[in-house]
Amino acid sequence: MLKSKKLKIKNFDFDNLLTEDNNIFGLPFTADEADIIIIPVPWDATVSYGAGTSNAPEAVKRASLQLDLFDVEYAHAWKAGFYMEDTSAYWKNQNKQLRTLSENYINHISKGLKAEDAPEQMAALMRINKASAKLNTWLEKKAKEHLKNDKIVGVLGGEHSAPVGLINALAKKHNSFSILHIDAHADLRAGYEEFEFSHASIMHHALKNKSVEKLVQIGVRDMGFQEMERIKSEKGRVITHFWNAIKTAQFKGKTWHEQCREMLSDLTDKVYISLDIDGLEPSLCPHTGTPVPGGLSFDELTFLLQQLSVQKKKIIGFDLCEVAAGNDEWDANVGARILFRLCALAAVSNNRV
Numbered sequence: 001m002l003k004s005k006k007l008k009i010k011n012f013d014f015d016n017l018l019t020e021d022n023n024i025f026g027l028p029f030t031a032d033e034a035d036i037i038i039i040p041v042p043w044d045a046t047v048s049y050g051a052g053t054s055n056a057p058e059a060v061k062r063a064s065l066q067l068d069l070f071d072v073e074y075a076h077a078w079k080a081g082f083y084m085e086d087t088s089a090y091w092k093n094q095n096k097q098l099r100t101l102s103e104n105y106i107n108h109i110s111k112g113l114k115a116e117d118a119p120e121q122m123a124a125l126m127r128i129n130k131a132s133a134k135l136n137t138w139l140e141k142k143a144k145e146h147l148k149n150d151k152i153v154g155v156l157g158g159e160h161s162a163p164v165g166l167i168n169a170l171a172k173k174h175n176s177f178s179i180l181h182i183d184a185h186a187d188l189r190a191g192y193e194e195f196e197f198s199h200a201s202i203m204h205h206a207l208k209n210k211s212v213e214k215l216v217q218i219g220v221r222d223m224g225f226q227e228m229e230r231i232k233s234e235k236g237r238v239i240t241h242f243w244n245a246i247k248t249a250q251f252k253g254k255t256w257h258e259q260c261r262e263m264l265s266d267l268t269d270k271v272y273i274s275l276d277i278d279g280l281e282p283s284l285c286p287h288t289g290t291p292v293p294g295g296l297s298f299d300e301l302t303f304l305l306q307q308l309s310v311q312k313k314k315i316i317g318f319d320l321c322e323v324a325a326g327n328d329e330w331d332a333n334v335g336a337r338i339l340f341r342l343c344a345l346a347a348v349s350n351n352r353v
Contacts, residue, residue, distance in 0.1 A: 005033040009079050014069045024084035025064045025340060034081030035352040036343045037151045039142060041162035042087050043135060045098040045128055046195040047289050052324050054095045057087050057156050059325035059332035060339060067336060073306055077344035080352035084156065091135060098128050106193060125195070132161065132197035139165025143317075147173055152346045156339065157321035159199040159289065160187060160276050164206070170272060170317050171209035177270035177316055178214035179206060180308070182279040182301070184292035186223040186240060188230045199289070199322075202274065207234070216266050218304070219243050219279040222292045239266050243294045256300055260307040271308065273318040273342060277335060284334045287324030301338070305345055315346040 008028045022028055024038060031037060040057030047053065061084060069078045101124040108121045116122055139155070143166045146153045153170075155163040160183070170177065181187070187203040197205065206212055214237060221243035231238045241263050249259060277285040281295040296304070308315065320342060323335035347353050 024061055024082055025067055027082055029081035029083050031083050034083035036082045036346055037146045038084040038154045038156050040087045040156045041158040042092040043095050043158040043162050045095055045102050046198045047159050052326055053159050053322050055325035056323040060335045063332040064336040074344035074348055076353045077347045080347035082343045094131055098131055129196040136165040140169045143169035153317050155319040160202045160321040161197045161199045162321055163319035167206050171211040174211055174270055176211055176213045177272055178268040179272045179274055181217045181274045182219050183276040184222050184278040186220050186227040188227040213268050218263055219296055221294050260304050264307055264311050270316050271313045272316055275320050276322045278322055285331050287326050287331050288322050305341055315349045318342045
């Protein structure tokens with residue numbers, strides 16, 4: 001395998017036009033040869049506003065073929081091998097069925113009606129919750145297999161509930177790590193609209209793992225009172241850098257470099273990155289499910305990620321979620337470029353190149 005990988009690196013002409021016969025970013029590696037494995041999770045069953053992120057894995061893969069692979073900061077990172085698995089037809093079909101039930105259920109409760117007063121809606125809710133738990137178990141098992149083979153695993157969603165299984169798998173492998181959470185939302189709700197594994201609850205479930213020593217959130221600008229109380233109750237385990245505070249400090253003269261250094265210093269040596277694309281300014285993700293004014297620019301994000309290398313953080317896994325996949329390719333284009341940076345950073349931080 002190693003000989004085959006070296007030969008592919010030597011002969012790969014990444015300046016020529018790439019085709020869809022190649023894998024993510026047009027790279028020629030197999031799953032066995034790649035150090036970075038991306039698991040696509042086509043899931044948006046609990047989305048409460050704008051749907052469509054279940055199609056993001058295929059859209060981001062198509063867009064990734066337009067990227068040039070030379071990167072000033074990570075010139076050789078691609079040689080580690082990035083590989084995205086095929087999208088599960090089973091979970092894609094499950095999501096399609098459950099999304100219809102979810103829309104009917106959300107429409108029902110949005111009228112002020114209770115699910116328990118309508119047997120068909122209660123049945124739909126229970127079915128979605130059961131399927132979400134099953135999805136988590138499936139992903140955890142799949143992630144464990146790759147981790148056992150010394151791979152670095154990332155998830156490409158889908159809504160932001162998609163990576164729960166990966167985080168659980170990493171929590172069983174590592175005694176201690178922290179999460180860098182970039183998002184417009186805190187995602188600390190115990191359950192939203194009675195969905196047990198809601199897109200608004202990912203960090204609530206992540207914190208159930210005792211291995212998660214710190215949760216550092218950057219860019220949050222839309223959250224509920226209960227989430228604020230949850231942050232306070234964690235007594236320093238959750239550190240949230242609100243976007244208004246970040247911008248206020250900038251307006252008063254604090255540089256982004258200074259802010260990044262301070263925010264990232266709260267992380268442990270091992271870091272999991274959870275990136276909801278709505279953490280960025282809406283011009284970069286106009287079709288995401290729950291866009292919020294404000295947010296990081298593309299350059300602010302890439303600099304922030306680069307500073308993780310400066311601080312010698314080891315990236316043990318990552319996810320990119322909530323990228324929309326509509327007729328407009330812009331969201332997927334931005335998503336593909338972010339995904340490349342995440343893969344490259346993971347490879348470099350683990351000395352895979």
